[in-house]
Amino acid sequence: MKLIRKNQGASLIEVLIAALILGTALLTLTSLQTRSLQFNQSAYLRSQANILAYDILDRIRINRDKATEYDLALANAAPTGTKLSEKDLKSWLDAIAVLLPDGDGSIDCDAKKCTVNIQWTEQLSSVIDENETLIFTYSSQI
Structure with missing residues (x-):
């Protein structure tokens, strides 16, 4: 008999x-x-760029009558003078360098409007070493 x-x-x-x-x-x-x-x-990083743009615009509004002194091109060295605008720009560029990788900024002001550009480099992928330069632009009346 077999057992199944x-x-x-x-x-x-x-x-x-x-x-x-x-x-x-x-x-x-x-x-x-x-x-x-x-x-x-x-x-x-985008939030930091936004905060930095608002920061410099607030500084410009405080010193509104000297707004054109805040004009700054990309890749310019930070000002070293003693005027309020030069101190503000130096502080702002130092903050960009600390908070954003390869960060830089530019400002274009006239009597009524300022445009702030902040650029930085962001890594696209952790697998491949590919970077992208991003630019945050903010314009505001002063």
Whole structure:
């Protein structure tokens, strides 16, 4: 008389398929977390650029009658004078250099309106070493 046994437990192939699915899911979650961190860093840098633009515009509004003294081109060295506008520009450019990677700024003012440009370099991907220069532009009446 032969005894018929029922299959009990999981076969090896079922375990391997489950491990493959679990591994794929974990890799997907890791990739998602990495992209989330990159987007978070990008949002942080854009927020810093926004704060810095508002900062210099507030300084210009305080010294409104000397607004044209705040004109500054990209890649210009920070002023070293003792006038309020020169101190403001130096402080602002120093803050840009500290808060934004490869950061720089420019300002174009006339008697009624100022345009502030802030540029920085942002890494596009953690896998490849590719960077993009971003420019934040803000215009306001003073």
